[in-house]
Amino acid sequence: MNEVKQTAAEASHHLYPLISDLGLILMTAAVAILLFKKIKQPLVLGYLIAGFLAGPYFTLFPSVQDKHNVEVWAEIGVIILLFTLGLEFSFKKLMKVGGTASVTASVQIVSMVFLGYWAGQFMGWSSMDSIFLGAILSMSSTTIILRAFDELGVKGQKFAGIVFGALIVEDIVAILMMVLLSTIAVSQQFSGMELVESVLKLVFFLILWFVGGIFFIPTLLKKAKNLLSDETLLIVSLALCLMMVILATMAGFSPALGAFIMGSIIAETTKAERIEHLVKPVKDLFGAVFFVSVGMLINPDTLVEYAWPVIIITLLTIFGKTISSTIGALISGQPLKQSVQTGMSLAQIGEFSFIIATLGMTLGVTSNFLYPIIVAVSAISTFTTPFMIKLSIPAYNKLVKILPDKFIKGIESYSSSSQTIKATSNWVLFVRASIIQIIIHSVLIIALILLSSRVLLPMVNGSQWANVAIATATLLCIAPFLYALALRQVATKALSDLKAENKFRAPIRIVNLIRILFGVFFIGFLLNSFFSSLIAFGAVVVFVFVYMAFPKRLQLFYERIESRFIQNFNDRENQEATNSKHELSPWDAHMTTFEIDADLNIVGKPLHELKLREKIGVNIAAIKRGSFTINVPSRNEQLFPNDILYIIGTDRQIDKFKVYVNQSKVTVPENDAETVLKNFELKNENFIGKTIRESQLREKTNGLVVGIERDGQRMMNPESHVILEKNDIIWIVGDKKRMNLITLNTN
Known part of the structure; x- marks a missing residue:
């Protein structure tokens, strides 16, 4: 009997630090995030400060007793965080990102890896510290950017689509980097063959897990749909996540990789949004513990000692990522304005940077000073992100004044020519x-x-x-x-x-x-x-x-x-059957959506009475009404409550339309296979010399001619009497199948 009491006493003794430490973390985090919510700052910073207050380097408050327990909670936090990032990722989104975002992200990542490594070597750091620094600086923060875009109301603008695409590419590159860095850390050398083997091994398992997962998991969820209440679906999704974590660990990869892969597989199922909603509280809890554990590593003495490295790396992050992302967007064929906006939006580090830094610490290959430096740089760049986005337009205007006219025209010409459709043989x-x-x-x-x-x-x-x-x-x-x-x-x-x-x-x-x-x-x-x-x-x-x-x-x-x-x-x-966002470069015009509320003054009116094209300059490409879509609606089509309008226009025109219809929410559409926006270089003699009306392009494509570029001059919403000339670049929104049948760019 005494032995039983002693065992119970020991169990309670071991349990007490775990509960008290978790309680201390959550109480400190609660106070910090309430304060940061009040002052409208990112909650991540609140968690970091809460971690510092609960950590061993701040003695005025009670400190965490058992750091090992916190590390276990933080590891679970990383797994759940990567799982939810995977739910937002989706391999299909990666395939639809397109060349613009891929090139932008690639140029930025390569540039920052090189600059980070060079900066580390310049400051006298070891090769391993320098390599991890380059990888850390190459990742931008999805959470911070999304919050900033929401607060500034720019989520529906054209450059935001490029930024979101670049973030998707960065997510998958971050996973690849984690595998390569693990290989380098374990081998302690830079063997080309070992890196190639690691990449091939990663590709092998990614294909195997993705194909197998897509074949089995959606089928499992569909077969069990009558049994999946919120409770059972949450348990099943977390079980699948941890199962993939175990498989990834057995294959020699990090647990975070397995969580991300399972999230991306579930992202292709019809239950993705529901699972994402159910997992969010779990993510918020364990994510808070993870970021608090990061803040616990902030040592003020280290920051004072390494103040200059913090300043150097912060400047390198802000200006290096801005310039490299801008150059990447320009190379991909984007106009100067969107390129500058994209570059200045990506100028920070965030979640994946912390995870990569944690990987270095876990493997024991990075110095102790690296982590608090990265936390400080992240905190500073988080504060500067909204201001960078706000200053992007003034910066663009300043560049236009400073740069020679010849250079500006060269960028416009390159941007225009890069958008011309080229057929694949x-x-x-x-x-x-x-x-x-x-x-x-x-x-x-x-x-x-x-x-x-x-x-x-x-x-x-x-x-x-x-x-x-x-x-x-x-x-x-x-x-x-x-x-x-x-x-x-x-x-x-x-x-x-x-x-x-x-x-x-x-x-x-x-x-x-x-x-x-x-x-x-x-x-x-x-x-x-x-x-x-x-x-x-x-x-x-x-x-x-x-x-x-x-x-x-x-x-x-x-x-x-x-x-x-x-x-x-x-x-x-x-x-879902929703329309995709299509870009209309080299103009600022792009496609976005508006939902019509019942109390708006445009309800019940036909399109010809509203005269949206004449008054504001926007075009209505389609109207989604219930389960069907009206592609390129006629002028007599009336608007009804809950209609979703697919609008084409510039950022300024869309803002004017938003004011006009008293619509406060602008959303970016996901995907649609019917109505598309395409450009053609006119070479077909059957159309040259005819007016737009005579060419019958509207009838042949069931669409609208929304733009023409001719000798560097651009005409938005050209009138029907405009004569088509050879080598015109014509932008048409209309039925995808019909547009694939017309041949404007061949004789």
């Missing part, structure tokens, strides 16, 4: 599709073979018949993917066009032969794992003949698998 489409086919199915086949040979085979203790049974079962499992890898046609339209044009016949045969050889190699690789080389070779020959004789069943089975994957992948998009 059929050969490139065929090769690209073949490479994707080979990579994805090779990953799936290798994963199944390794599962059989390294997990199932050791269980049978060398039994020959068991080997035959496992090898046969594995062959049956990989057979559909072998068919897709070796025999299934890809890019069928491009391939038929190439055959009709009698082009690239020999290269096409070579590509198809390579695919077949890959299939034969994987069969041999599997059989060699179970049998001797001679038996494996004979079995390969027999299997190939059998395989070629029964392609129909394999084809049908594979198509069922592919159909399930595609359906799961597009479920969320099909359910």
Whole structure:
């Protein structure tokens, strides 16, 4: 009995510091964030200051007793934070980011990694500290930027779309950096082969997890939809998150990577928004603990000692990221105004920077002074972000006055020419599709073979018949993917066009032969794992003949698998069916949405009576009404409550429209496959010399001509009597299918 009481007393003794420390953290955080909410500052800064007050370097308040417990809570916080970032990420968004955001982010990341490393070396830091500093400075803060955009009301402006796209690219690059930095830290050397192996390993598992996750997880959620209350859905989603954390750790990656991957998989399901809503309180709790734990590491003595490095790195962050992001946007073909706005919006560091700094500390490869320096730089750049965004327009106006006219015209000309649509050749489409086919199915086949040979085979203790049974079962499992890898046609339209044009016949045969050889190699690789080389070779020959004789069943089975994957992948998009944001460079015009409230004075009026184009200069590209969309509405179309208008205009025109309809909320649309905004370079003789009315472009595209560029001059909303000339760049909003049928840029 006494032993039981003693055990209970020990348990309560161990429990007490955990509860008291968590209570101290949350109480301090609550006071800090209430204060920061009152003064309208980012809550992240409140958490950092709360951590400093609860930490060991501030003695006026009670301090945390057991730092190890806080570290465990903080690790959970990182996992939940990365999971929710994954929910907002979505691989489909990455594919839709486009060249502008990709180039902008890439130039900024490469520049800041180099500048950060150079700055570290200049200050006499070690190579590892310098490498981590470069990686830390290359990441911007999604949380801080979103908050600043909301407060300043610029979320619907054109440059905001570029910024959001760049942040998506930065998220995936940050994950890659974490893997590479872990490899460098463990090996303590910069071996090119080790880095290549790490990248290949990451790509292998990313493809495997993503394809497998999209195939199974949406299906699981749909099958169990009647059982998924808020409580069960929260438990299931967190269970899936932690399952992927375990798999990532077993594969040699960080737990944060697994959480991010699972979040990005769930982001493709129809339950994503509901899960994101349910997980938010959990994220807020553990995220607060994480940022408070970061603040606990702030040592005032260290900051005083390293005051100059803090100043240098802060200036490098603000000006380096501004200049590099601006240059990246210019290279991608954006006008000077949007480029400057983009650059000055990305001039800070945030969440991923803390996570990368935490990785360095966890691995024990970075110096103790690096973390508090990064926290100080983040705090300063967080304060400056709203002011940088506000000053972007004055900075642009100043640049226009300072820079030579020749330079400004050169930027405009480059921006204009870079937006001209360039067709991708059929050969490139065929090769690209073949490479994707080979990579994805090779990953799936290798994963199944390794599962059989390294997990199932050791269980049978060398039994020959068991080997035959496992090898046969594995062959049956990989057979559909072998068919897709070796025999299934890809890019069928491009391939038929190439055959009709009698082009690239020999290269096409070579590509198809390579695919077949890959299939034969994987069969041999599997059989060699179970049998001797001679038996494996004979079995390969027999299997190939059998395989070629029964392609129909394999084809049908594979198509069922592919159909399930595609359906799961597009479920969320099909359910939402919202329009995408399209850019109209080199003008400021872009597409955004407005929802019509019942009490607005424009309700019930036809479009021709409102005269929005004449009064404000905006065009209505589409009206979404309930479950259907009216593309390019006629002038007699009336507006009804809860209609969603898809508006094309410049930032200033959209602001005027917002005032006109008394609409306070501007949102950026997500995606739509019907109404699109495209530009064409006019070379077709059938249209040259005709007016816009005579060309019947409206009737042929079910759309509107919203802009023409001619010899560097731009005409927004041209009248119907304007005559079309050769080499005009014509911008049309209209039906996607119809616009794909017209040929303005060919004779």
